[in-house]
Amino acid sequence: MTHLCLPTDLQAQILKDCVRRYPEEACGLLIGSSDGQVTDIVLSPNLSDEPERNFEIDPALIIAQQKHGRSGQTKNQTKILGHFHSHPDGSAQPSARDQAQNYDSDLIWLIVQVTDGVAQEIAAFATEEKTGQLTAIAMYKS
Numbered sequence: 001m002t003h004l005c006l007p008t009d010l011q012a013q014i015l016k017d018c019v020r021r022y023p024e025e026a027c028g029l030l031i032g033s034s035d036g037q038v039t040d041i042v043l044s045p046n047l048s049d050e051p052e053r054n055f056e057i058d059p060a061l062i063i064a065q066q067k068h069g070r071s072g073q074t075k076n077q078t079k080i081l082g083h084f085h086s087h088p089d090g091s092a093q094p095s096a097r098d099q100a101q102n103y104d105s106d107l108i109w110l111i112v113q114v115t116d117g118v119a120q121e122i123a124a125f126a127t128e129e130k131t132g133q134l135t136a137i138a139m140y141k142s
């Protein structure tokens with residue numbers, strides 16, 4: 001995927017959650033269609049043992065979404081497009097740990113920089129096929 005379209009209201013929800021959970025990392029799922037349009041988000045508890053430095057999305061939420069996607073009830077098929085997490089007092093760039101934990105090359109990563117409890121930058125990344133590294137992709141508001 002080369003770009004992500006994130007509606008303003010969903011972006012606002014993400015930023016709010018990242019600020020609320022500062023100084024811990026916030027995290028959640030991005031739900032949408034395969035053309036990169038985000039249609040919903042699912043906030044997740046951060047299950048990491050070190051929530052100030054790392055994140056772990058609740059696997060039960062992922063399974064629930066995958067089941068929902070397979071049920072075929074919705075006319076416009078949506079799926080897990082990717083996930084978001086915050087970097088408290090870090091940058092809106094994938095950390096070395098993020099790069100190492102990037103197991104699923106189909107997922108989009110959204111990273112929110114929160115500095116002193118205030119949301120700063122938000123940026124989207126996808127896995128580059130050649131290098132396997134998370135690289136920045138365009139993000140549009142919709």
Ligand SMILES: [Zn+2]
Nearest residue numbers: 085094095098
């Ligand atoms: Zn990170």
